[in-house]
Amino acid sequence: MTDVGVSSLLLPVVAAALVDRDGRVLLQQRPEGKSLAGLWEFPGGKVEAGETPEVALIRELEEELGIAVPHACLAPGAFASAPLGDRHLLLLLYIARKWVGVPRALEATALKWVRPAEMYALPMPPADRPLIGLLDALI
Numbered sequence: 503m504t505d506v507g508v509s510s511l512l513l514p515v516v517a518a519a520l521v522d523r524d525g526r527v528l529l530q531q532r533p534e535g536k537s538l539a540g541l542w543e544f545p546g547g548k549v550e551a552g553e554t555p556e557v558a559l560i561r562e563l564e565e566e567l568g569i570a571v572p573h574a575c576l577a578p579g580a581f582a583s584a585p586l587g588d589r590h591l592l593l594l595l596y597i598a599r600k601w602v603g604v605p606r607a608l609e610a611t612a613l614k615w616v617r618p619a620e621m622y623a624l625p626m627p628p629a630d631r632p633l634i635g636l637l638d639a640l641i
Contacts, residue, residue, distance in 0.1 A: 513589045516559040517546030517630075518571070519579060521599050525641050526617055529624070530566065530610035542614065542624045544595060544633075545605075555594050566610065569603040580636040584629040593629045597640065 520528040529542040547562040549555055556576050563571050579597040583590065607613045616624070618638035626634075 511588075511590050513586060513591050514549040514555065515546060515591055515593050515629075516549055516555045516562065517544035517593060517595050518559055518563060518576070519544055519595060519597050519633075519637055519641075520601065520605065521597060521641055522615060524615075526615040527621075527637060527641070528567075528605055529614050529616060529621070529626075530607060531612040531614070533609065533611045538627050540611075540625065542621075542626050543630055545610075556596070559596055563601070566608055567603075567605040567613075568608055569601045569605050571598050571601045575600040579640060580633050582629045582632050586629075591629050593633075595633050595637075 528545065530545050532538050532541050532543060545563060545566050546559055547566070549558040553561070556573055559576060560571055560573065563569055575598050576596045577598070579595045581595060582593040584593070585591070605613060618634055618641060621634045
């Protein structure tokens with residue numbers, strides 16, 4: 503397979519583990535009408551053409567939660583790789599402990615603050631699940 507073929511199959515996605523003072527992480531519930539509706543996920547989204555992962559994540563957090571996260575407050579956390587239909591998802595997870603504003607469910611059905619160990623009991627997308635143990639160790 504050529505490099506062009508590989509790059510067109512990869513779907514780069516960024517997400518944030520927003521961690522509060524109590525060591526809980528914010529999850530959002532995917533709305534009806536979207537793929538994987540009802541599942542709990544880390545907020546974030548697709549990296550658009552011309553964006554760095556950090557710029558994409560800052561944009562997504564503003565659009566989805568109405569919060570501002572300074573670039574300096576994003577720390578690389580972990581990544582996951584999973585098949586997604588005819589493409590392959592590459593999920594880059596960042597950790598953020600500081601942001602401006604109060605997260606609101608602007609695009610999600612609901613928001614929930616949970617400890618990493620509690621995530622195992624929640625229905626989550628396949629790419630998010632392998633990140634739970636890593637988050638538990640990091641936080």
